[in-house]
Amino acid sequence: MSFEDVPGQPRAKRFLRRLFQSGRIPHAMLFSGMAGVGKAAMALELVKLLNCHAPRDMNACDACGSCLKLRKGIHPDLLVVKAERAFIKLDQIREMRARLRFQPFEGKWRGIVIENAQALNEEAANALLKLLEEPPQRNIFLLTTLEPQMLLPTILSRCCHVRFQPLDLETLAKVLEEEHRMPESKARQVARLSEGSLERARCFGDEERMGQCKETLKKIEGLGRLTILELFPLVANWVQGNEALEQDLEWIKLWMRDLILYRLLKDHQSFSVPDERTLRAAGCVSVDTLFVLYDNIEKALQQLRRNANKNLVLEGVCIAIKDDLYGKNCRNSIPQRRKSLSF
Known part of the structure; x- marks a missing residue:
């Protein structure tokens, strides 16, 4: 999987490729947008590209050892933080911070993906803010959120903000046809109802x-x-x-x-x-x-x-x-x- 395999989001892809080409990688990025538009998938693809041994045309090769480990979710330099019982808690940030005391084990960059960052409780948000104020080298924080306004303004100000758009009808219909073997007429109908969300489209296609x-x-x-x-x-x-x-x-x-x-x-x-x-x-x-x-x-x-x-x-x-x-x-x-x- 590469950027091209993440449905839609041409503007976000162009921006991320320009960053990679320039070599000026920000220490923290925020991907915001509705559910089901590819925020988490794009974050993982960026980590893969940053660590790829042989990138081609601004895409990860998907064949080197680093790409294969990241695709399987077993790369030691990928940390994914998710809510536990509705919150991302202080203990999770502390555990993450302990890992960051060391340099990346194998890759050029360590990727820290914090999914649905709006779930950070107050203590966890403040602990994360301290990390963003003095970020360890060769680490990139990738936060995803449905509602950026729920994050601390001080966290927002320290992130490069990338806004993800609802997916267009043609993109959604194509994914449903190719991945879910849905007839063209039904795929277009489901895509029209999903309001730009692939997650919602898959719900409509699931009996x-x-x-x-x-x-x-x-x-x-x-x-x-x-x-x-x-x-x-x-x-x-x-x-x-x-x-x-x-x-x-x-x-x-x-x-x-x-x-x-x-x-x-x-x-x-x-x-x-x-x-x-x-x-x-x-x-x-x-x-x-x-x-x-x-x-x-x-x-x-x-x-x-x-x-x-x-x-x-x-x-x-x-x-x-x-x-x-x-x-x-x-x-x-x-x-x-x-x-x-x-x-």
């Missing part, structure tokens, strides 16, 4: 995940039949042991998008999840209210990424949907616009 999506929407549809007291145990059971709660909210957000499309355009060909419940719900409320609900779900996702209380976040979403989408008088009056939900 098991689509089944999970439909189960999530069944729960949402059932909110209209519950009293407020019955809603709380539903939410508690939903949250308990659910490692995919963020994905569930993504499904609900996409469904809300479908409602908006139908109300505005009467377009049911572009539904993310073809389902008659979308048509039933869309006729119940104003477009204005649907936009507010959509915004509230997006805020709920941001709250989850900031490790807010899952029960409170989901309760807020479910109460808003119950009141505004399935309220008793929703067919006879337009619900009042909510400014925001408090999670």
